[in-house]
Amino acid sequence: xxxxxxxxxxxxxxxxxxSLKDLELGVQGLVVVTPELEEIVASLLEFRVSHAVxxxxxxxxxxx
Numbered sequence: 001x002x003x004x005x006x007x008x009x010x011x012x013x014x015x016x017x018x019s020l021k022d023l024e025l026g027v028q029g030l031v032v033v034t035p036e037l038e039e040i041v042a043s044l045l046e047f048r049v050s051h052a053v054x055x056x057x058x059x060x061x062x063x064x
Contacts, residue, residue, distance in 0.1 A: 012056050019052060 019040050026033040036052065043050035049057070 008056070012053065015052060015056055019050070 019037075022031060023037055023040055025031040026037050040050045040052070
């Protein structure tokens with residue numbers, strides 16, 4: 001059970017890391033800003049959880 005939670009947490013951290021990295025590249029103009037990145041920006045500005053992260057958290061809660 002503990003290892004499953006660790007795996008889920010690691011997946012969440014990887015998703016957050018990749019999203020923020022893509023966002024940084026989008027702000028620099030090095031990649032195209034997708035609707036997903038726009039949603040992440042909106043989430044950050046509104047101090048709420050993005051849909052991509054919420055999906056991972058919901059999956060974790062459903063399996064417990």
